[in-house]
Amino acid sequence: MKVGGDFFEDEQAQASFFASVATLKNQGHNVAIVHGGGAQLQAQLTALGFKSEKHEGLRISPDEQMPVVAGVLAGTLNKKMVCMAAQAGLTGVGISLADGNLAVCEEVAPMLGAVGYPHPRSAKLLHQLMHANLTPIICSIGSDLNGRLYNVNADQAATCISSLLYADLYLLSDVSGVLDEKKQLIAHLDDSKIQQLVNSGVITDGMIVKVKAAQEASRTLGKAVQIGSWNDVSILIDELHRNTGTTITSSGFLS
Numbered sequence: 245m246k247v248g249g250d251f252f253e254d255e256q257a258q259a260s261f262f263a264s265v266a267t268l269k270n271q272g273h274n275v276a277i278v279h280g281g282g283a284q285l286q287a288q289l290t291a292l293g294f295k296s297e298k299h300e301g302l303r304i305s306p307d308e309q310m311p312v313v314a315g316v317l318a319g320t321l322n323k324k325m326v327c328m329a330a331q332a333g334l335t336g337v338g339i340s341l342a343d344g345n346l347a348v349c350e351e352v353a354p355m356l357g358a359v360g361y362p363h364p365r366s367a368k369l370l371h372q373l374m375h376a377n378l379t380p381i382i383c384s385i386g387s388d389l390n391g392r393l394y395n396v397n398a399d400q401a402a403t404c405i406s407s408l409l410y411a412d413l414y415l416l417s418d419v420s421g422v423l424d425e426k427k428q429l430i431a432h433l434d435d436s437k438i439q440q441l442v443n444s445g446v447i448t449d450g451m452i453v454k455v456k457a458a459q460e461a462s463r464t465l466g467k468a469v470q471i472g473s474w475n476d477v478s479i480l481i482d483e484l485h486r487n488t489g490t491t492i493t494s495s496g497f498l499s
């Protein structure tokens with residue numbers, strides 16, 4: 245499960261999300277959590293006098309800004325997530341994509357600076373943590389084999405983790421799912437419909453990155469991916485595969 249958007253500003257959502265994760269664990273499901281924090285990172289960069297812009301939903305991240313980027317995402321927010329988990333009775337272990345050889349990053353484009361695309365490497369650490377009844381809480385900071393740190397979009401980080409675990413993927417944000425031009429929830433999207441909605445400007449900004457990450461996960465895993473709200477996560481408990489948001493299926497997906 246991946247949480248992003250205003251999650252860090254909403255204490256009620258945090259409590260109910262982690263309570264739901266605890267219930268899922270008690271029901272015998274293993275859960276790994278990936279988190280974003282773009283809004284909090286933006287606020288910290290601004291407070292420190294850095295200008296920060298996004299290109300097609302990805303934050304341009306000069307290497308000299310990486311201490312702040314990593315400080316917020318892998319530091320403050322990752323540890324806050326571990327504390328929230330503890331309040332729900334879960335023992336979380338906060339890690340990054342760079343830990344345990346989970347992933348190796350590749351620079352996306354020189355003009356974006358240290359923005360990385362994560363290639364999955366080893367699920368060993370995740371399996372060991374979950375086997376020990378610990379909940380992995382993963383931030384979207386990665387590295388390459390030369391030791392350069394990268395800022396990874398958290399939806400892409402979640403896709404990487406789901407493919408390592410062959411796990412069902414839930415991308416949970418502050419919207420109920422993908423919305424149409426009348427702001428109505430779209431129950432199901434496939435490749436051609438996504439392309440159409442992106443071309444017509446109905447899907448924009450961070451949602452473009454999110455649907456593309458969901459498409460990639462659906463293709464790799466051969467199963468549907470959910471885009472929904474962390475507010476609805478408790479509904480998932482009774483029926484894990486119930487769709488409360490938008491279900492994404494991509495070519496190669498076999499039902």
Ligand SMILES: Nc1ncnc2c1ncn2[C@@H]1O[C@H](COP(=O)(O)OP(=O)(O)O)[C@@H](O)[C@H]1O
Pocket residue numbers: 247248249250280282399416417418419421422423424446447448449450451452454
């Ligand atoms: N068609 C759409 N449906 C829903 N949200 C959309 C759409 N197009 C753009 N958005 C925007 O995308 C945002 C979610 O993407 P993003 O902010 O990157 O989420 P997160 O931080 O959870 O990854 C929504 O809050 C909304 O402002």
Ligand SMILES: CC(=O)N[C@@H](CCC(=O)OP(=O)(O)O)C(=O)O
Pocket residue numbers: 247248249279280281282283285301302303359360384395396397398399450
């Ligand atoms: C490269 C890139 O764009 N990285 C993201 C990482 C955080 C993120 O994705 O947070 P949300 O899920 O809350 O949006 C960023 O800097 O905002």
